[in-house]
Amino acid sequence: xxxxxxxxxxxxxxxxxxxxxxxxxxxxxxxxxxxxxxxxxxxxxxxxxxxxxxxxxxxxxxxxxxxxxxxxxxxxxxxxxxxxxxxxxxxxxxxxxxxxxxxxxxxxxxxxxxxxxxxxxxxxxxxxxxxxxxxxxxxxxxxxxxxxxxxxxxxxxxxxxxxxxxxxxxxxxxxxxxxxxxxxxxxxxxxxxxxxxxxxxxxxxxxxxxxxxxxxxxxxxxxxxxxxxxxxxxxxxxxxxxxxxxxxxxxxxxxxxxxxxxxxxxxxxxxxxxxxxxxxxxxxxxxxxxxxxxxxxxxxxxxxxxxxxxxxxxxxxxxxxxxxxxxxxxxxxxxxxxxxxxxxxxxxxxxxxxxxxxxxxxxxxxxxxxxxxxxxxxxxxxxxxxxxxxxxxxxxxxxxxxxxxxxxxxxxxxxxxxxxxxxxxxxxxxxxxxxxxxxxxxxxxxxxxxxxxxxxxxxxxxxxxxxxxxxxxxxxxxxxxxxxxxxxxxxxxxxxxxxxxxxxxxxxxxxxxxxxxxxxxxxxxxxxxxxxxxxxxxxxxxxxxxxxxxxxxxxxxxxxxxxxxxxxxxxxxxxxxxxxxxxxxxxxxxxxxxxxxxxxxxxxxxxxxxxxxxxxxxxxxxxxxxxxxxxxxxxxxxxxxxxxxxxxxxxxxxxxxxxxxxxxxxxxxxxxxxxxxxxxxxxxxxxxxxxxxxxxxxxx
Amino acid sequence: xxxxxxxxxxxxxxxxxxxxxxxxxxxxxxxxxxxxxxxxxxxxxxxxxxxxxxxxxxxxxxxxxxxxxxxxxxxxxxxxxxxxxxxxxxxxxxxxxxxxxxxxxxxxxxxxxxxxxxxxxxxxxxxxxxxxxxxxxxxxx
Numbered sequence: 001x002x003x004x005x006x007x008x009x010x011x012x013x014x015x016x017x018x019x020x021x022x023x024x025x026x027x028x029x030x031x032x033x034x035x036x037x038x039x040x041x042x043x044x045x046x047x048x049x050x051x052x053x054x055x056x057x058x059x060x061x062x063x064x065x066x067x068x069x070x071x072x073x074x075x076x077x078x079x080x081x082x083x084x085x086x087x088x089x090x091x092x093x094x095x096x097x098x099x100x101x102x103x104x105x106x107x108x109x110x111x112x113x114x115x116x117x118x119x120x121x122x123x124x125x126x127x128x129x130x131x132x133x134x135x136x137x138x139x140x141x142x143x144x145x146x147x148x149x150x151x152x153x154x155x156x157x158x159x160x161x162x163x164x165x166x167x168x169x170x171x172x173x174x175x176x177x178x179x180x181x182x183x184x185x186x187x188x189x190x191x192x193x194x195x196x197x198x199x200x201x202x203x204x205x206x207x208x209x210x211x212x213x214x215x216x217x218x219x220x221x222x223x224x225x226x227x228x229x230x231x232x233x234x235x236x237x238x239x240x241x242x243x244x245x246x247x248x249x250x251x252x253x254x255x256x257x258x259x260x261x262x263x264x265x266x267x268x269x270x271x272x273x274x275x276x277x278x279x280x281x282x283x284x285x286x287x288x289x290x291x292x293x294x295x296x297x298x299x300x301x302x303x304x305x306x307x308x309x310x311x312x313x314x315x316x317x318x319x320x321x322x323x324x325x326x327x328x329x330x331x332x333x334x335x336x337x338x339x340x341x342x343x344x345x346x347x348x349x350x351x352x353x354x355x356x357x358x359x360x361x362x363x364x365x366x367x368x369x370x371x372x373x374x375x376x377x378x379x380x381x382x383x384x385x386x387x388x389x390x391x392x393x394x395x396x397x398x399x400x401x402x403x404x405x406x407x408x409x410x411x412x413x414x415x416x417x418x419x420x421x422x423x424x425x426x427x428x429x430x431x432x433x434x435x436x437x438x439x440x441x442x443x444x445x446x447x448x449x450x451x452x453x454x455x456x457x458x459x460x461x462x463x464x465x466x467x468x469x470x471x472x473x474x475x476x477x478x479x480x481x482x483x484x485x486x487x488x489x490x491x492x493x494x495x496x497x498x499x500x501x502x503x504x505x506x507x508x509x510x511x512x513x514x515x516x517x518x519x520x521x522x523x524x525x526x527x528x529x530x531x532x533x534x535x536x537x538x539x540x541x542x543x544x545x546x547x548x549x550x551x552x553x554x555x556x557x558x559x560x561x562x563x564x565x566x567x568x569x570x571x572x573x574x575x576x577x578x579x580x581x582x583x584x585x586x587x588x589x590x591x592x593x594x595x596x597x598x599x600x601x602x603x604x605x606x607x608x609x610x611x612x613x614x615x616x617x618x619x620x621x622x623x624x625x626x627x628x629x630x631x632x633x634x635x636x637x638x639x640x641x642x643x644x645x646x647x648x649x650x651x652x653x654x655x656x657x658x659x660x661x662x663x664x665x666x667x668x669x670x671x672x673x674x675x676x677x678x679x680x681x682x683x684x685x686x687x688x689x690x691x692x693x694x695x696x697x698x699x700x
Numbered sequence: 701x702x703x704x705x706x707x708x709x710x711x712x713x714x715x716x717x718x719x720x721x722x723x724x725x726x727x728x729x730x731x732x733x734x735x736x737x738x739x740x741x742x743x744x745x746x747x748x749x750x751x752x753x754x755x756x757x758x759x760x761x762x763x764x765x766x767x768x769x770x771x772x773x774x775x776x777x778x779x780x781x782x783x784x785x786x787x788x789x790x791x792x793x794x795x796x797x798x799x800x801x802x803x804x805x806x807x808x809x810x811x812x813x814x815x816x817x818x819x820x821x822x823x824x825x826x827x828x829x830x831x832x833x834x835x836x837x838x839x840x841x
């Protein structure tokens with residue numbers, strides 16, 4: 001993904017305040033619109049009643065008094081509709097006109113204003129029209145109906161737009177308003193905004209965590225699903241990080257606050273979502289350009305329609321109706337709203353599922369992916385090696401636990417991931433953890449460790465090392481071969497020159513890996529496995545999760561190069577999925593970089609999409625959501641373009657010579673009002689998005 | 701269908717003297733030309749942001765039926781502070797979005813709110829309201 005041409009200065013304001021402020025603003029606008037619409041609807045109803053005889057073709061209705069149906073009363077009734085209920089269309093149009101711009105207000109104000117003015121002329125000087133052989137008809141009801149419909153459209157649209165930010169609002173509401181703080185040994189309930197970093201907070205069963213921190217005392221299971229999409233509760237004990245807005249299940253604990261205000265994970269998620277909502281897609285750039293010249297062109301078409309109809313019929317009133325129809329049917333709003341509303345809903349929906357899109361472009365590109373590269377360690381696997389096999393050899397003499405205690409004592413000196421796995425295994429088996437005296441410790445790179453423990457000579461290392469040392473490995477060889485065939489790293493234990501046991505160590509594959517890969521392939525993507533391991537090991541992992549294309553033996557620094565080569569070989573964009581820390585250059589090189597988060601770490605900068613839970617199911621879900629979003633945007637843009645391209649010529653009277661149809665300006669106004677509403681409503685359908693569940697059983 | 705169609709007497713054609721026809725045609729074409737020139741033509745160049753303290757470029761933009769000024773010139777590589785003063789009650793302009801910067805700003809009514817951007821590279825960066833109807837641009841040189 002290309003980097004933004006410009007960088008934004010950093011800031012860490014609390015997004016809650018500005019989002020809620022925006023909400024209030026929208027609510028205020030809706031109340032205002034509702035009031036004006038109510039007044040407009042009543043008055044417009046009266047105007048329509050007054051114009052009923054005229055609309056029915058000049059029939060006389062005895063139950064309507066003549067003073068009520070007179071042009072003067074219609075003028076009096078319709079004027080407040082235009083100039084009070086709809087005054088912002090006129091002031092907005094005037095302000096825009098002064099700065100050489102034209103927008104929606106211009107079209108509404110011009111359309112209704114012209115109909116109203118023409119009627120005023122007919123009311124004041126009916127003789128002018130009758131002298132021409134025209135009836136001195138008035139179209140006050142047309143102006144009033146159009147304006148009322150546009151107001152109705154605005155209200156519906158404002159309501160729908162309020163719903164597009166629903167997901168963000170729901171995220172913000174996750175944070176409880178108060179926290180139980182323990183200061184000087186006394187617990188008290190205080191507003192969250194007054195909590196400071198370093199405060200000790202108490203959480204009871206069933207409560208939400210107010211802020212981020214580190215568990216101090218006690219333990220519990222915590223549900224982070226609402227933030228990360230991680231479906232299973234996470235165990236938390238002293239020293240574990242916890243995130244605000246997650247839900248405490250059964251236990252009680254206290255935690256030390258590490259982040260408040262705009263720095264919390266929740267605030268950062270909201271901020272990232274808002275940043276994405278403030279960006280735009282490539283397709284939107286086209287629509288933006290069209291919107292720029294749309295209104296002036298529509299005005300030109302309206303004037304041309306007037307001139308042509310006047311030349312054709314000589315009937316100035318008829319020509320005026322065509323002019324008004326063209327002005328009020330055109331809807332630049334639908335074009336302008338097509339993309340942003342869909343992006344708003346989709347990025348919010350993503351956040352609900354633990355998928356953070358950094359920009360609209362990320363959504364757009366992820367929807368077009370053809371190739372996806374999965375890093376092995378930390379992405380397909382847990383990223384932490386575990387002992388999977390502990391095999392004793394026939395010649396071994398020591399009991400298991402004694403042996404494990406000896407080995408753990410030696411391995412404890414090393415920070416190698418395999419050593420940590422062995423120590424963890426020894427603890428798990430219940431080996432005596434009191435470290436016996438270790439002397440003459442020696443680490444040999446790529447070989448293993450050796451030391452003297454309790455007077456015993458202990459060696460833990462690779463089978464190769466033993467062979468080099470000239471040991472007899474006849475019994476060992478078939479075992480090592482079997483383990484290596486199963487993609488295990490093997491560590492052999494030798495005590496006092498006797499081969500006692502060997503460990504098979506592997507980085508376990510995430511349980512959902514196979515079904516997530518199947519889901520990606522079902523989406524039509526070519527899945528590539530990228531690994532630093534030996535070819536055989538990588539291919540075994542590939543076979544286990546169902547990936548055919550395996551690129552092995554890639555050093556960490558070369559991952560970006562591999563991604564670039566794939567970009568050159570493949571058509572369509574290439575995505576890279578990694579842990580975001582070691583793979584940063586590869587993530588940045590890919591057209592879309594997806595970083596697997598760890599729940600508490602939202603600040604994964606190199607990625608275009610962050611999967612907060614680290615659950616692989618998020619990858620197909622993100623691609624699915626992107627595709628749905630892009631489909632919605634395409635539908636919206638198609639509808640908006642098609643509506644205008646078809647509607648304007650019809651309003652201009654193109655069909656009249658062929659079919660004798662003439663679109664009434666009122667119907668044109670209704671079409672316009674509902675075209676923008678339907679665009680927003682279509683975008684809102686994305687709220688129902690649910691990722692397809694991963695396939696349960698995947699045949700090998 | 702009646703309410704959707706214009707009333708019957710309107711269908712009639714009325715012979716107009718050629719002079720009137722020519723007048724309407726010429727007037728219409730002139731109006732189109734004037735309107736297109738007014739809305740689409742270039743009218744003056746953008747307003748340059750002023751030099752503020754510590755090398756920050758500053759400009760105040762009034763939000764009233766549009767952005768005034770709507771074309772802002774600024775220099776690349778230096779922070780640019782835009783102060784938006786919103787007097788327009790329309791909810792549409794309550795938010796201003798800078799898509800290239802991935803930033804947005806809420807503008808409370810009757811108040812001045814500012815945003816600081818760092819334009820690194822020369823170019824034209826549009827900004828617009830939440831509904832994309834009111835528009836302006838930053839011309840960074």
